Amino acid sequence: MPEYKAPIRDMKFVMQELLDCHSRYERLGFEDATPDMVDAILQAGAKIAEQEIAPLNQIGDEQGCKWDKGEVTTPDGFKEAYKLYVEGGWPTLSQKEEWGGQGMPASLHACVSEMLSAANHSFATYPGLSHGAMATLEEHGSQQLKEMILPKLVEGTWTGTMCLTEAHCGTDLGMLRTKAELNDDGSYNLSGSKIFISAGEHDMSENIVHIVIARIPGSPEGTKGISLFAVPKFNIDPGGNVIDRNTVECGSIEHKMGIKGSATCVINFDEAKGYLIGEINRGLNCMFTFMNEARLGVAGEGVAAADASFQGALAYARDRLQMRSLTGVKNPNGPADPIIVHPDVRRMLLTQKSIAEGGRALIYDLTLLVDEKLNGKDPAVLAQADAKLALLTPIAKAFLTEAGLEATSLGVQVYGGHGYISEWGMEQLMRDTKISCLYEGTTGIQALDLLARKVLGSKGALLKSFGEEVTSFIIANATKPQFTVLCTTLGGYFQKLEKITQEIGVKAMNNPDEIGAASVDYLMYAGYVTLGYYWLKMMVTAQKSIDSGTDEGDFYLAKIQTGQFYFDRVLPKAAGHAACIKSGGESMMAINEEHMLF
Amino acid sequence: MPEYKAPIRDMKFVMQELLDCHSRYERLGFEDATPDMVDAILQAGAKIAEQEIAPLNQIGDEQGCKWDKGEVTTPDGFKEAYKLYVEGGWPTLSQKEEWGGQGMPASLHACVSEMLSAANHSFATYPGLSHGAMATLEEHGSQQLKEMILPKLVEGTWTGTMCLTEAHCGTDLGMLRTKAELNDDGSYNLSGSKIFISAGEHDMSENIVHIVIARIPGSPEGTKGISLFAVPKFNIDPGGNVIDRNTVECGSIEHKMGIKGSATCVINFDEAKGYLIGEINRGLNCMFTFMNEARLGVAGEGVAAADASFQGALAYARDRLQMRSLTGVKNPNGPADPIIVHPDVRRMLLTQKSIAEGGRALIYDLTLLVDEKLNGKDPAVLAQADAKLALLTPIAKAFLTEAGLEATSLGVQVYGGHGYISEWGMEQLMRDTKISCLYEGTTGIQALDLLARKVLGSKGALLKSFGEEVTSFIIANATKPQFTVLCTTLGGYFQKLEKITQEIGVKAMNNPDEIGAASVDYLMYAGYVTLGYYWLKMMVTAQKSIDSGTDEGDFYLAKIQTGQFYFDRVLPKAAGHAACIKSGGESMMAINEEHMLF
Structure with missing residues (x-):
């Protein structure tokens, strides 16, 4: 098993040197997020990730989670490690002080999340899902609901989930069947079955709060009739104390390719008591707030795995x-x-x-x-x-x-x-x-x-705005002899991105399928170019440190060399995607589905 | 679990229509490999693959192989399915009649192998390794050794393995430590430990013949001192009868990412009795014959999986x-x-x-x-x-x-x-x-x-020879209006391959590391182009059938449409690899290994 070391030096390079987090923190009112504090948090995060959580990674894979009559047992050591995680105050890191949080920046939490995920992807899903549930409640929940639920979630003695998918609908949430019926006391009874619920049931926390999308009878069909609810595993009184078991049950867990230490649950709601979050029929909008943040979190998993x-x-x-x-x-x-x-x-x-x-x-x-x-x-x-x-x-x-x-x-x-x-x-x-x-x-x-949605939906405005950022960076650095070639290269790739975008836009006016036909290659092209921009920024920053004298010359030189490698041997892969996009979608749509296989 | 259907129609299209196998079979003396016989073999192969072997694929993955005190138990059903496979005469298909084989072409065996592999990769490794062992013995074994071993291997009641890798050497076989000492009777005593031996021990056959590389004391160091031996699990008398247990033991099996139904064994030889194959110190040459064939077999696994x-x-x-x-x-x-x-x-x-x-x-x-x-x-x-x-x-x-x-x-x-x-x-x-x-x-x-070895090692001769084949195909078809553009496209990609080759050759004269720096991207580029050639050949063949009137127009049209998709959306990926190659190897060699991680 490879031994994981949290890349603290690189994290600090990115946060402090590249992105100048401290002047931003100051401007945003994070007085406590000083360089010393950031350093202390990264060191402490590294310690728990390396020493407590990484050693459970392989055990988690070997043992997996066990389901027995609705109860889920996590792999050996997970429960104890989560206890340490809570005792260390990690769930509270970027939560508001009002709910018991430390009020640190979300970006700092993201550094720690990367460490957890790299150390043990399965383990990281439990606090990860909690984080999403907290964000949703905080942004859209009523004051009363927050008072009931947030303190324990922030503390970490409870955890949260997000319940969206049903067996027949994953992407197409408008088809959901879980229903929520109003009770006399203003609460709702939820009935239905959700699948693929990460951390949906486990033995690590005293209660689990499910954030659930469901339809209130009489609501419009499709995505416009979806509302959002908090449904606890154990019912809660207004003071936030656990009362009795709610009619929420884990029907089974999935056997999967990986993340075997993460319980992926079928969760059945049988007239389970829940509380509306946000407005009726605005559930999907509330979810999108969460989903954007969660998507960033998942992006971080890719980095952590790499x-x-x-x-x-x-x-x-x-x-x-x-x-x-x-x-x-x-x-x-x-x-x-x-x-x-x-x-x-x-x-x-x-x-x-x-x-x-x-x-x-x-x-x-x-x-x-x-x-x-x-x-x-x-x-x-x-x-x-x-x-x-x-x-x-x-x-x-x-x-x-x-x-x-x-x-x-x-x-x-x-x-x-x-x-x-x-x-x-x-x-x-x-x-x-x-x-x-x-x-x-x-x-x-x-x-x-x-x-x-983003590029063509904004009529190119979002891409233009990012293009201006990239262009002004290029203009500012192209005159430095060391970076002239790279600036020209990056500029060329970005111009081609704009050109490709226009070409797809024109094609799509005649045939909307041209969007789907281009989309993944387009995203990959954009991804290579975007990373090229960040690499060049890092190289310029590293060169500045070298120029101004440093005793970490090896670190900065390696950064520049790695950036050069990226430009030489990774960024050019974008060319293949551009060439595929150019061919359009005709040949993928032409073949009759009946003739795909003989 | 997806239901597997052997693609017989496509196999026949490729073998008979594209590659005209029957006139080749006739020329090579395979009188029995008539269209009717080929059809019957493919149908029968499909039947055993679909009905007997595919249903064991998931069970194999769930149960894996079990090791107990040197004995390996394969997953439920494997033993019975292998018995059916032997009873059906499948191991004998392309073996020589002299040893009990049916004398059918190896290419027909490859079709059946693809079916087996697609149905159940794990299961297919057992006959696959036997096939390699037989090929090696047939080509390099003495008449006496063949008479001892081949009949039972061909029959399938015995199976074979290939034992190359040791814990400290995989690619670098010159470092092997297994030794072979001559006995008075002309046999050898082999001692050493081999790892990653597929089908090295199992419960499906009566004996297992290991083809082993080892060094005879006094032989040169490195790859020039390697000899090849046949070492049976049970000793064999000259008449080919099992006598008693040889000192060959399975020390353990590996826990792996996949092919869990295939036993990947540590095989320990403790003065185990073995027989020289081929000449002393020419073992690696003998192995290369086998390895080239085995590599084609593995290539087929990629096709089968896709x-x-x-x-x-x-x-x-x-x-x-x-x-x-x-x-x-x-x-x-x-x-x-x-x-x-x-x-x-x-x-x-x-x-x-x-x-x-x-x-x-x-x-x-x-x-x-x-x-x-x-x-x-x-x-x-x-x-x-x-x-x-x-x-x-x-x-x-x-x-x-x-x-x-x-x-x-x-x-x-x-x-x-x-x-x-x-x-x-x-x-x-x-x-x-x-x-x-x-x-x-x-x-x-x-x-x-x-x-x-192949391209630069032949000073471009091998590539030139293949280029002539491709060029004459292009010349023959470029005048057909439907194929003019595709012929030009393919020709352009091939010319670029030649140009890239020359550029690498020039760079490599100054710095041999440029070869390794380019190699994988070069192979991928060549792969996309090579498949482009075969696709265009298939499209031309399909069009001929359409032109000459057919009641399978849908099949041929789908073939042409799929080829067009390949040219539009798969072949262009080669561009990314070409762009990477162009950058050379400087930036991958520049960074000091000590500075890879801080």
Whole structure:
């Protein structure tokens, strides 16, 4: 099993040096989020992730969760680790002080989340889902509901879930059948069955609050008749105390490809008591707030998986002796050279590394915008944050999870046949991270969101706005001799993105299927280019530190070298996607479905 | 679990219509391999694959193999299915009549192997390894050894293995430690430990013959001192009868990502009695014969996985109702349209389909060349077959397994979250097929074999020879208006391949690391182009049938449409690889390994 070390140095580079988080924190009123405090939090987060949670990763995979008569037992050690997590105050980190939180920035929570996910994807789903439930309640719940529920969720002694999917509807939530009937006391009785509920039932918390979408009888059909409810496993009195068991039951858990330590539950509601969140029939709008944040969280899983797999592969590549370097013996005292001397092994390692570090920069920038949205006052800045989040969230979610999956697959390849053997832990990373390409909206759904809703839906405004940011960065740096070529390259890719966008827009006016035909390749192209922008930003920042004198020259040089690798060997993959888009959708729509197989 | 149907119609299209197998069979002396006989064999193969072997696929994954004190128990039903397989005479299909075989072409065996692998990858490893052992013995074994061993192997009551890898050496076989000491009677005593031995121990056959590489004391170090041996689990008398247990033991089996029904064994030899195969110190040369054939077999696994996943995804896409088509309601009587109406779902399905069918054409062409090699007399034809096999085998192995992995990943995506759940069987296909990118030489090793040994090693001769074949095909068809554009496109890609090759060759003269830096992208580029060639050949063949009148117009039209999709949406991915190659290897070699992680 590869030993996970939280990449604190890189996290601080991105947060503090690249994104200048502290001046933003100051402006947003996070007085306590000082450099010393950020450092202390990252160190403490690393400690629990590395020492308590990472060691349970393989056990979780081997044992999985166990279901027995509605009760779910998590793998050995999960319960105890979660207790430590709560005792350490981690669930409270970025929650409001009003509900018992520490009032730290959401972006700082995202750093810790990345550590948890890299250490143990399965474990991280439990606090992850809680976080989503809290965000939804805080933004849309009534004061009374918040008082009932939030303090215990924030404390972490209760956990939360999000219940959307039903057996016959995943993407198409308008088809949902779970119904909610009004009681005399203003509460609702919910009946129906939800599937794929992560952390839906387990033995780690005293209560579980399900955030559930359902239809109130008489509401419109489709997505316009969906309302949102909080449905606790144990009923709660207005003071927030547990009373008795609600009629919510876990019917079974799924056997899955990976994240076996995460309980994926069928949750049955049988006239279960629930409380309306937000307005009637506005449930899907309330969910979207959560879903955007959750999608960023899943994007972070892609980064975490790439990083964990990179760390495992790097250690092996430096240790494993096999064949000699083509440019001469590098390890004359050994029977062969370590495989890290071989160019193709380096190609795999640096692909992993550049995805992990480039993705980290993208995600942290977006989580700082989430802080802006939650705490900012300046309408112009808020609008900008909104626009950038809207555009880049589906890119981050789908591109980084697909790239993360590829990175874990490369991690297996670096190990050769050993990568396929469970004890090394590399194949588990690949299995675990595949879920991130599926949940919270598949890659295909993210791509449609990006191209149809965000780019074409805004008539290009969102892309234009991001283009202005990229262009002004290019203009500011193109005159530096070291970066002239890279600025030109990046500018070229971005112009091509704009050109591709226009071409699809024209085609789509005649045939809307051209959007779906282009969407995933478009998202991947945009993803490579977006990461190129963040890489060039990092390279410029690193060069500044070198120029101004530093005793960490090796760190900054490696950053620049990795960025160069990204531009040389990862970014050009975008060319293949552009070429596919150019061909349009005709040949994928032409074939009759009856003739697909003979 | 998706229901597997052997693609007999497509197999016959490729073998008979595209590759004209019957006139080749006639020329090579396979009088019995008539169209009727081929048809009967494919039908019977489909029957056992679909009805007996496919139903064990999921059970195999759930139960895995069990090890107890050196004995391995295969999953429920495997033993019985293997008995049926032997009773049906399948192990004998392409073996020589001299040893009890049916004397059918190896290419026909490859069709049946594809069915087995698609039905149940794990199960297929047992006869697959036997086949390799037989081929090695037949080509390099002494008459006496063949008489001892081959009849029972051909019959299938014994099975075989290939024992190469040791814990410290996989790729770098020159480092092996297993030793073989000569006995007075001319046999050898083998001592050492081998790992990753597929089908190394199981309960399906009466004896297991291990083909083992080992070093005879006093032999040169490295690969020049390796000899090859047959080491039976049960000792055998000269008449081929089992005597007593040899000192060969299965020390443990591996827990793996997939192919859990296939026993991956540690095999310990403790002065075990073995028999030399071929000449002393020529073991690796003997192994290469086998390895080339085995690599083709593994390439077939990629095709099989893509096809099985395609079949599962297609069935689901036609059944699952979710969202409405953007071009108007297609299923007005249902609550939503089947997801096959959505362009991106079609993109995924057609990618799978075009990989499976394009890959099938490539592999069957190569297996027909194997028939040529084994049975042909004309030195010019033999040399041509050799050249083409040498060039295209690493491409087929690595490209089709990587593309097969991607196809199975797309199959999971088509199912959305359900794809991640074990009961649907889609995730198992992805886990099972990942091994094909690793064993018999990883993708990286195939890429080095292609670029360093085959292409540059032949000073471009092998590529030139294949280029002539492609060019003459283009010249013959470019004047047909329907194919002019596609011929030009293919010609352009091939010319670019030649140009890239020259550029790498020039760079490599200054720095041999440029070969490894380019190798995998080069192989992928070559793979996309090679499949483009086979697709265009299929399209031309299909058009001929349409032109000459056919009552299977739908089949041929779908073939042409799928080919057009390949040219539009799969082949252009090559552009990304070409762009990566162009950047060279400087940035991957620059970074100091000490600075990869801070």
